[in-house]
Amino acid sequence: MKSNSTRLFFIDAMRAWAILMMLQGHFIxxxxxxxxxxxxxLVFDTWLYFRGITAPVFFTVSGFIFTYLLIRVPQKGLENPRVKKGIRRGLQLLLIGYLLRMNLFGLLNGEIYxxxxLVDVLHCIGLSILGVIGIYLFSIKRKPWLFPALMLGVTILLFLFEPFYKTWSFGFLPDALANYFTKSNGSVFTIIPWLGYATIGGFLSILFTRYKNSKYLYPVAISSAIAIGSVLIFYSSDAFLELHRTTGIQLFADIFFNNYLFIRLGDVFLVFAVFMILRKFMNNATVLKIGASTLSIYVIHFIVLYGSFTGLGLYRFLNHSLNPTLVISGAIAFMVLCTYLALAYNKREQEIKDNISLIFEWAKIQTAEAYDLAKPVLKELGMRAKLFLSRVFAFVKN
Incomplete structure (x- = not known):
């Protein structure tokens, strides 16, 4: 791939890899x-470690792609068309996140479970996009260095103070809002600290955009990613322990005992390095289509596995019941099925949307026609009801 290409194929390939790893991870x-x-x-422990890489990579790549598109256009601030699109996308992800957790049988009984x-991946990515937009609008017309500095600063602050705020119950907030900040009620992800992966992704995209025409972009990016990733994985814990011994600050000791955020960030850098090294092989059409269809794949996998809307998913019937042979073969079939359905949907997306619009338009017309037919009857019933009430009031008065 040429260094001045506006399309970063390795990012699309990373996103495809991340969504497929998410599918098999959730299934297994x-x-x-x-x-x-x-x-x-060893096999299970290795799988478990790599499963833990998936979400950090997915959040980082999401932040990278959105910020890359946001700053690529010449317009700044509110004049940037990507701001409006981003706000719409962020709200859309929040809406879909809630819809996937809706149970129709509960609604029919007048109950919302x-x-x-609870907050999941889509909620956090949607809020992360809105957060990046907020940082962008605050900083973009000020100093040119402020936007990347704030993006990097948000990541560092969220990761450093995670041992501090993770103990908060956020009991002063309604549960629906508290679920964005604490897992105590059952949320899978929370906006803090996961926003930090999206902002570091945005920071990296700014660097790529500024140096996209440099012939040394990839050699420097690859070597830097390997070096930073290795340091974070193998030396960050010892560094925090040494900081605790030197300063006596308990926060550094708390990070040392549960240093998953910085270690996972190191994993993300190494994944970036691998995909950049292999970038010339990352322009396969199917892989790029999968990378561009992550939302559809995620929605389909949630419905099939967890039974969105009905509760009748694989998880309900096969929960923690399969042996390794069945679960591995099932995971492969599950990835193929969800990907095939998503690509098939995207291929006919406009046709499906048009048909849905026609159904709603037909329903609207039928409702209007039914109302017009019933209007005289309703008018007659209204007059009779009015006459009946006037007689009742007259009787009571006398």
Missing amino acids: DGLLDPVFRDRNN DSFY
Whole structure:
């Protein structure tokens, strides 16, 4: 790939890899029998480690792509068309996130289950996009260095102070809002600290945009990613322990004992390095289509696996019941099925939307026609009801 290309194919390939790893991760984690979850088993332990890489990569790539598109256009601030599109996209992801947790049977009974208010990946990515837009609008017309500095600063602050704010219950907020900040009610993800991966992705995209025409872009980016990733994985914990011993600040010790954020960030840098090294092989049409269809794939996998709307998903019937052979073969089939359905949907997306619009238009016309037919009857009933009430009031008065 040429360094001045406006399309970063390796990013699309990373996003495709991340969504496929998310599918198999959710499938295996949800359906594998607990008896086979042995951390002393090298295969399972390796799978578990790589499963933990998926979400950080997905959030980072999402922040990278959105920021890359945001700053690529010449307009600044509110004049930037990507701002409006981003706000619409962020709100759309929030809406879809809630819809996927809706249970129609509960609604028919006049009840909204507590799980509806839990926060998941789509909620956090939607809010992350809105957060990046907020940082952009605040900083873009000030100093040119302020936007990338704030993006990097948000990541560092969120990751550094995670041991501090993760103990907060946020009990002063309604549960629906508290779920964005605490896992105590059952949320899978929270906006803090996960926004930090999106902002570091945005920071990296700014660097790529500024140096996109440099012939040394990829050699420097690859070597830097390997170096930074290795330091974060192998040395960041010891560095925080040494900071604690030197300063006596308990926060650094708390990070040392649960240093997953910085280590996972190191994993993200190494994944970036691998995909940049292999970037010349990342322009396969199918891979790029998968990378561009992550939302459709995610929605379909959620419906099939967790039973959105009906509760009748694979998780309900096969929850923690499969052996390794069945769960691995099932995960492969599950990835193929969800990807095929998503690509098929995207191919006919406009046709499907047009048909849905026609159905709603037909329903609207039928409703209007039914109202017009019923209007004289309703008018007659109204007059009779009015006459009846006047007689009742007259009788009571006398």
